[in-house]
Amino acid sequence: MLSIIRERIRQGHRTAKYPQEAPTLPERFRGRPIIDQEKCPQGCQECLARCPFGALALRNNTLQIDLGRCLFCPECATSCPHGALSFSSDHRLAASQRQDLWTGEKEAQLASALNARMLRLFGRSLKLRQVSAGGCNACEADINVLGTLVFDLGRFGIQIVASPRHADGLLVTGPVTENMRSALLDTYAAVPEPKIVIASGACAITGGPFRNSPEVHNGIGDLLPIDLYIPGCPPHPYTVLDGLLRMLGRL
Amino acid sequence: MMTPQEFGKIVKNPGTIALTALPVLAYSRFSELCLELCKEGGRIVAYFARPQPQGDDLELFAIIARCWEGELLILRCTIGRSFPSLTPLCPQLHLFEREIAETYGVIPTDHPWFKPVRFHRRWRAGSDAWNRGEERPLPGEMNYYQVEGEEVHEVAVGPVHAGVIEPGHFRFQCHGENVMHLEISLGYQHRGVEQLLIGGPHPASIFQLETVAGDTTAGHGSAYCMVLETLAGIAPSPRAEAIRAIALELERLANHVGDIGALAGDVGFLPTASYCGRLRGDYLNLTAEICGSRFSRGLLRPGGVGFDLDEELATRMLQRLVAIEKETRGAIELFFDAPSALARMERIGALSIDDAEALGMVGVAARACGLTRDVRLHYPYGGYIQTYDHCVIEDSGDVFARANIRRREIYKSLHWLKKSLRDLPQGGVRSELPPLAADTLAVAMVEGWRGELVQVGITDRTGKFDRYKIIDPSFHNWSGLALALREQQISDFPLCNKSFNLSYCGFDL
Numbered sequence: 001m002l003s004i005i006r007e008r009i010r011q012g013h014r015t016a017k018y019p020q021e022a023p024t025l026p027e028r029f030r031g032r033p034i035i036d037q038e039k040c041p042q043g044c045q046e047c048l049a050r051c052p053f054g055a056l057a058l059r060n061n062t063l064q065i066d067l068g069r070c071l072f073c074p075e076c077a078t079s080c081p082h083g084a085l086s087f088s089s090d091h092r093l094a095a096s097q098r099q100d101l102w103t104g105e106k107e108a109q110l111a112s113a114l115n116a117r118m119l120r121l122f123g124r125s126l127k128l129r130q131v132s133a134g135g136c137n138a139c140e141a142d143i144n145v146l147g148t149l150v151f152d153l154g155r156f157g158i159q160i161v162a163s164p165r166h167a168d169g170l171l172v173t174g175p176v177t178e179n180m181r182s183a184l185l186d187t188y189a190a191v192p193e194p195k196i197v198i199a200s201g202a203c204a205i206t207g208g209p210f211r212n213s214p215e216v217h218n219g220i221g222d223l224l225p226i227d228l229y230i231p232g233c234p235p236h237p238y239t240v241l242d243g244l245l246r247m248l249g250r251l
Numbered sequence: 252m253m254t255p256q257e258f259g260k261i262v263k264n265p266g267t268i269a270l271t272a273l274p275v276l277a278y279s280r281f282s283e284l285c286l287e288l289c290k291e292g293g294r295i296v297a298y299f300a301r302p303q304p305q306g307d308d309l310e311l312f313a314i315i316a317r318c319w320e321g322e323l324l325i326l327r328c329t330i331g332r333s334f335p336s337l338t339p340l341c342p343q344l345h346l347f348e349r350e351i352a353e354t355y356g357v358i359p360t361d362h363p364w365f366k367p368v369r370f371h372r373r374w375r376a377g378s379d380a381w382n383r384g385e386e387r388p389l390p391g392e393m394n395y396y397q398v399e400g401e402e403v404h405e406v407a408v409g410p411v412h413a414g415v416i417e418p419g420h421f422r423f424q425c426h427g428e429n430v431m432h433l434e435i436s437l438g439y440q441h442r443g444v445e446q447l448l449i450g451g452p453h454p455a456s457i458f459q460l461e462t463v464a465g466d467t468t469a470g471h472g473s474a475y476c477m478v479l480e481t482l483a484g485i486a487p488s489p490r491a492e493a494i495r496a497i498a499l500e501l502e503r504l505a506n507h508v509g510d511i512g513a514l515a516g517d518v519g520f521l522p523t524a525s526y527c528g529r530l531r532g533d534y535l536n537l538t539a540e541i542c543g544s545r546f547s548r549g550l551l552r553p554g555g556v557g558f559d560l561d562e563e564l565a566t567r568m569l570q571r572l573v574a575i576e577k578e579t580r581g582a583i584e585l586f587f588d589a590p591s592a593l594a595r596m597e598r599i600g601a602l603s604i605d606d607a608e609a610l611g612m613v614g615v616a617a618r619a620c621g622l623t624r625d626v627r628l629h630y631p632y633g634g635y636i637q638t639y640d641h642c643v644i645e646d647s648g649d650v651f652a653r654a655n656i657r658r659r660e661i662y663k664s665l666h667w668l669k670k671s672l673r674d675l676p677q678g679g680v681r682s683e684l685p686p687l688a689a690d691t692l693a694v695a696m697v698e699g700w701r702g703e704l705v706q707v708g709i710t711d712r713t714g715k716f717d718r719y720k721i722i723d724p725s726f727h728n729w730s731g732l733a734l735a736l737r738e739q740q741i742s743d744f745p746l747c748n749k750s751f752n753l754s755y756c757g758f759d760l
Contacts, residue, residue, distance in 0.1 A: 003588065004522055004585060007522060007526075007582070010578070011578060014529055025539075026539040026540045028539070028541070028558065029543045030543045030544070030549075052453070053458075071458055072548070073458065073548060073549045074543070074549050075549075087543075130415045131411055131418075132415075132417045132440075134439075134440050134441075134442055134756070135417065135440070135465070136463070136466075136756050137417055137464060137465045137466050137756055138462070138468070138546045139465070140415050141466055141546075142545065145531075145532055147415075147528070148525070148529050148531075148532065149528065149529055150529050160415055162413035164411075177439065177440060177441055177442055177759075178371075178387065178441075179369075179370055180410065180418060180440070183390075183410045183411055183418065183439065208462070209455060209458040209459045209461070209462050210442045210444075210459065210462075213443045213444075215371060215442050216442055216443070233462075233548060234546065
C-alpha cells in the first residue's frame with residue numbers, strides 16, 4: 001500500500017491543461033500544411049507528381065491540398081524546389097464539410113458546432129461507439145490514448161461506449177473493407193436516432209493509403225452521412241479532441 | 252538425404268537468390284524435404300505460391316529457417332489443381348495451405364481444418380476451393396467446430412467488439428464457464444495489400460507497407476525497405492540502419508509498456524494501468540521527435556531513412572529517456588510486486604512448448620513458452636549486427652510469462668537504446684535506390700515487437716514484383732491464442748487475448 005502511494009506521488013499529476021493551454025507538440029510534427037502561393041510558380045507540377053494519392057491539385061489556378069487524402073508524409077514539402085510548401089505545427093484540422101478539407105487558398109474553415117437541437121441533446125454528454133472498418137490500428141490506438149490520464153476524455157463529457165445501442169453516434173476509422181461493410185451498416189442501424197457520424201483518419205474519409213483497392217470502399221462517404229471529418233494518418237490525439245470539442249461548441 | 256542441387260540457400264538477412272539458381276522439384280520430393288527439414292528442427296517462415304507465366308499450374312515456395320545455423324533454405328516446386336496436404340504431419344503449415352487454397356482455388360487434399368482464411372475473392376478465374384460459386388464470399392461464413400450436449404453452449408463475439416479494437420469473430424464452445432474450444436475467424440480488415448503490390452514497387456507501396464499493421468510501422472516499413480535494398484544491391488548507411496533499429500526499439504517499448512498497462516487494467520490493478528497508458532505515449536512522442544509522427548510514418552524509406560537524428564536531438568532524447576525509464580520501472584515494478592496481480596496471471600492461458608513449436612509460433616508468445624526465437628539473435632540485420640546479444644526467455648507459457656517477457660524486454664531495450672543513441676555512427680542517412688534485380692527472390696526478416704515478420708519479394712524479368720508475400724507474426728500466433736484458451740474460464744479471455752495482443756490487420760493484409 002505504501003509503495004503504491006509512494007509511486008503515486010512520484011508519477012505526479014499529468015493531465016494536460018488543454019484546452020486552456022495549447023498542447024506542446026514535437027518540433028518535427030506535421031500539422032496543417034501551408035502553401036505560400038507567392039512562391040508557387042505557375043506551371044510547376046513537381047509536388048503534384050510526388051503524391052501517389054492525389055492529395056494535391058490545382059484548383060482555380062492555385063495549388064491546394066485535400067486534407068482528406070493527405071497522409072501528412074513529408075514528401076511533397078521536401079520535393080518543392082521553391083520552398084512554397086511546408087507543414088505547420090497546427091494540429092487543428094477537423095472540418096464539418098467535405099469541401100472545407102481543401103486547404104491552401106483561403107482561411108481554414110474549422111469544424112463548426114452541431115445545430116441547437118443536437119447540442120441540447122449531446123452538448124454536455126456524448127457517447128460514441130467506435131467501429132474499426134479496415135483500420136491499421138494506428139487511428140484506433142490514438143483514439144484509445146484519449147482515455148488515458150493525459151487527455152482524460154471523460155472530463156469533457158465524452159465517452160466511448162461498448163454498445164451502439166448506448167451510443168449517440170459512431171466514430172469510424174478505416175477505409176471500410178468490403179468485409180466490414182455490412183457490420184458497419186448494422187452498427188449504424190443499431191444506434192438510436194438522432195445520431196452523428198465521425199470519420200476519423202484519411203482512410204475513413206477517402207480510403208487513405210488503400211484508396212482504390214478493389215477490397216475497400218474509399219471511406220464511409222458513400223455509405224453514411226458524415227458530421228465531422230478528422231484528417232490525419234493517424235490524426236494526432238489533439239486533432240481528434242479539437243474536432244470533438246468544436247463539434248460540441250466548446251472551442 | 253537432400254543434395255545441395257535440390258534447394259537454394261540464403262545466409263544473409265536481407266538476402267536474395269536468383270530464380271535460375273532455384274531448382275524446380277516435383278511436389279513429392281518437395282514435400283519429403285519440407286517434412287525432413289521440419290523434423291530436424293527447421294521452421295517454416297514462408298510458404299506461398301504464385302501463378303506460372305503460362306498454364307494453370309502454380310509454383311510453390313517454401314522458406315525454411317535453420318535458426319542456429321543462421322540460414323534460410325528455399326524449396327520450389329510446381330503444383331496443379333490439388334496436392335496432398337502436409338498439415339497432418341506438419342501442423343505449422345495449416346494456415347499457409349489454406350491461404351494458398353483461398354488465393355488460387357487449389358485444394359490441399361485431406362487438410363484436417365480446411366476453411367477460408369480471409370474471405371476474399373480468389374485472385375484468378377476458375378473454380379473455388381470451397382465451391383462457393385461466383386458470388387463474393389461473406390466474411391465469417393464457414394463451418395465452425397461445434398460441441399453438442401445438453402449443458403453445452405456457444406458464445407459468439409464480434410466482428411464489432413466492445414472496446415476500441417479491430418474487428419474479428421470469436422466462437423467459444425463452453426461448458427458452463429469452461430471453454431472447451433475457441434475458433435477465431437478473421438479477414439474483416441482485408442484490404443488486399445499483397446495484390447496492390449503486384450507490378451510494384453509503386454509510389455504508393457511504401458505507404459501501404461507502413462500501414463499493413465499501423466502499430467508495427469517501423470517493423471513492416473523496415474522489412475519492405477530491406478527487400479528493395481537487397482534487390483537493388485545496396486545497403487543503407489550504418490547511420491540509417493542505426494536510426495531504423497532505434498525506431499524499432501521505440502516501437503517495441505511503446506507497445507510493451509502499453510500492453511503491461513492493459514494487462515494491469517484487465518486484472519483491475521489501476522495504478523499501473525494508468526501510469527503505463529501515459530508512458531506509452533511518452534515513447535510514441537520520442538518517435539515523433541525523430542520523424543514528426545508517433546507511428547514512425549515518413550521515417551522508413553527505401554535507401555535509408557527520411558529523417559536524420561542529429562547530435563543535439565540524440566542528447567535531448569537521451570535525457571528524456573532517462574526520466575521516462577525511472578517512471579517506467581516504477582510503474583512496472585509496482586505491478587509485478589503485487590501478489591494479487593500475479594495470482595491473476597500465473598497458470599492462466601498456459602501453452603506448452605511442444606504446442607508452440609508445432610504451431611510454428613514466433614516472438615513474445617513463443618519466447619514465453621521457452622522457445623528461443625528472435626530474428627535479432629539468429630538473423631541479425633542492420634543496426635543489430637554485433638550490438639544484440641540477449642534473448643529473453645520464459646518457460647511457463649502462461650499470461651504471466653508473456654507479461655514478464657515484455658517487462659524484461661523493456662529493460663533490455665532501454666539499455667540497448669541508450670547505448671545506441673550515444674554511439675550513433677556518422678554518415679549520410681539516405682541514398683538513391685538503383686533498379687531492382689530481375690527474376691530474383693528476396694527475403695527480409697525483422698523482429699517486430701510482436702515477433703518475427705517476414706517479407707518476400709519475387710521480381711519478374713523487368714524487375715517488377717510478380718509476387719510479394721507478407722507474413723506478420725500474428726499469422727502464426729493467433730492459433731496459439733485459440734489453443735491457450737482451452738480449459739480456461741471464458742471470463743479470462745480478455746486477459747489471455749491481451750497477453751498475446753495480436754494484430755488483426757497484420758493477419759488480414
